[in-house]
Amino acid sequence: MARLPSISKYCVVCLVGALALAYGALWAFLGLLPGTAIRLLRLIIPADRPLAFVANERLRWAGLRSFRRSSSPPVFASNFRR
Numbered sequence: 001m002a003r004l005p006s007i008s009k010y011c012v013v014c015l016v017g018a019l020a021l022a023y024g025a026l027w028a029f030l031g032l033l034p035g036t037a038i039r040l041l042r043l044i045i046p047a048d049r050p051l052a053f054v055a056n057e058r059l060r061w062a063g064l065r066s067f068r069r070s071s072s073p074p075v076f077a078s079n080f081r082r
Helices: 006-032 034-044 051-062
Strands: none
Touching: 006 034, 006 051, 034 051
């Protein structure tokens, strides 16, 4: 395996750090500012979708959907017949 020059390693580390920071900022925005996030998501999501759909998309995009109580049971692979 060829060795990367030190400048390339530095660029990779900076790129990974920038992506992690951007992901964290997006997660914080969607999780901590729900009203603002829903208003901005309303610009992206078509108007024929109900507000509850937009709110659930905010949760899904933030990765918090697993922490929300759901009225439907979880779907497991064992529920499907072969």
